[in-house]
Amino acid sequence: MGRLPLVVRVVSLFCLWVSVSGIGANYGTQQTHPLPPDTVVGILKDNRFQKVKLFDPDTGVLEALGKSGIEVMVGIPNEMLASLASSMKAAETWVAKNVSTHITSNTVNIRYVAVGNEPFLQTYNGTFLTTTFPALQNIQSALIKAGLSSQVKVTVPLNADVYQSSTGLPSGGDFRTDIHDLMVAIVKFLSDNGAPFTVNIYPFISLYDNPNFPVDYAFFDSTSPSITDNGNAYYNMFDANLDTLVWALQKNGYANLPIIVGEIGWPTDGDKNANLQYAQRFNQGLMNHILTGNGTPMRPGPIDAYLFSLIDEDDKSITPGNFERHWGIFYFDGVAKYPLNLGTINSSTLAPAKGVHYLEKKWCVMSPSASIDDPQVAPSVSYACGRGDCTSLGYGTSCGGLDARGNISYAFNSYYQRLNQLDTACQFPNLSIITKSNPSTGTCRFEIMIQPILSSGGKVRLGSLQKRVNMIVFVFLTFLTFQ
Secondary structure, eight states: OOOOOGGGTTBOOOOOOSSOOOOEEEEOOOOSSOOOHHHHHHHHHHTTOOEEEESSOOHHHHHHHTTSOOEEEEEEOGGGHHHHHHOHHHHHHHHIIIIIHHHHTSOOEEEEEEESSSTTOGGGTTTTTTTHHHHHHHHHHHHHHTTOTTTOEEEOEEEGGGEEESSSSGGGEEEOGGGHHHHHHHHHHHHHTTOOEEEEEOHHHHHHHOTTSOGGGGSSOOSSOSEEETTEEEOSHHHHHHHHHHHHHHHTTOTTOOEEEEEEOOOOSSBTTBSHHHHHHHHHHHHHHHHHTOBOSSSBSOOOEEESOSBOOTTSOOSSOGGGGOOOSBOTTSOBOSOOOOSSSSOSSOOOOSSOOBOOSOEEEEOTTOOTTOTTHHHHHHHHHHHSOOTTOSTTSTTTTOOHHHHHHHHHHHHHHHTTTOGGGGOOTTTEEEESSOOOBTTBOOOOOBOOOBOTTSOBOOOHHHHHHHHHHHHHHHHHHTO
8 A cells, every 4th residue: 555646646546357257355364363264265255256366375365265266366475576586486486386286276266466566655665666577577477387377367466656647637647757667568568468457546545644635535425526637527536546547558558458456445443534434435335336337437347346355454564554454344353344235145234254263251451440540551551552453542443432441451452362361461560450341332342352273283373473472471561560
């Protein structure tokens, strides 16, 4: 995710593929307590998602997708671009391990390889400018050598900041000046190999970045156009940015290049504009727009898009904002957040995850006898939030109405649940107790984590964050005890 200026900003654009086989979903795995892959595939199938986009070639996830019939876009992380760009052998090995094997042995319907993820974001300061295109070329060559190039297409998911408008209107669209030649070379390569242009769309970020941004323009239910360009009326930011990209492609000789919307959605927490009501409004508006098959003024026809995202990821970086962990249409445990009609079944009720196993119904909260003036409160809360997830606290968030004691309890419980309810994780000296009375209130959910996935040996498979926390928790608690 990145930032775009004004009208073009952050709303990556998309357009049609030759035909659309249904809505897709992004499935990320940056969770401290992930659902088993089989369970997530069950969510996809029960809600009749026909496509899924993965950010890395997780073996367990790909195996679970075997024989599901779901079309898969499998991603290559940016950190791997340098090695793939410099070594054809590395590219061949990657394709053999992560594409060929799963297609032939597990009958996974892999249709795309996403080479990198938004590698040209301006915030990366050019880190991946010299490696993305060579990596793309080598992966394509590896697919050809493996005999898969007609079935599996390469693409590069790009943020909308790779293009801009000199006029503020779609017709002024062109690729960013500093990467113009590189973008045209990549577009030509995609066109030559029958591959699509993939772009990520985030109208929410424009609202997040600019408090004066017209709210209704971010959604799909306006009845009057906000801008008019060459006789075309634009009622929402989405269509205007789509056509900005179309104009950019057209100006450079590739007017008919297929476009995929790699990511588009609205978060539900972590910011005053990230809430259930806005998320439902945006995503249902998006679905209705897609289901009409009308497209945009410059590119009429069906739209190929992947919702971002399927499930919340509580271990994602919050550098862009606290909302980063709340993009899912499902909570971390596979519970639907709000009604959403995907047009796949005759219902607006999303089918939840089945067979989810939770930890015991108990929570870590601030002791009634503890004082909020205790000098250990501040360091304890800082420690708990730093290793838990306090992104639902703050102005305008789902837990923004809690009082001071509620905020402290939320922080303690988040840390406690991440540590699988270890007794030692609720031993903030003279401050915390374990309760079996649910402290959730109103819109604020005090979570109980799901049981960790077991390895083949039957042992709990902790994430790297939990392992680090386990190593230092006793040191920290000892430090507090003797202060």
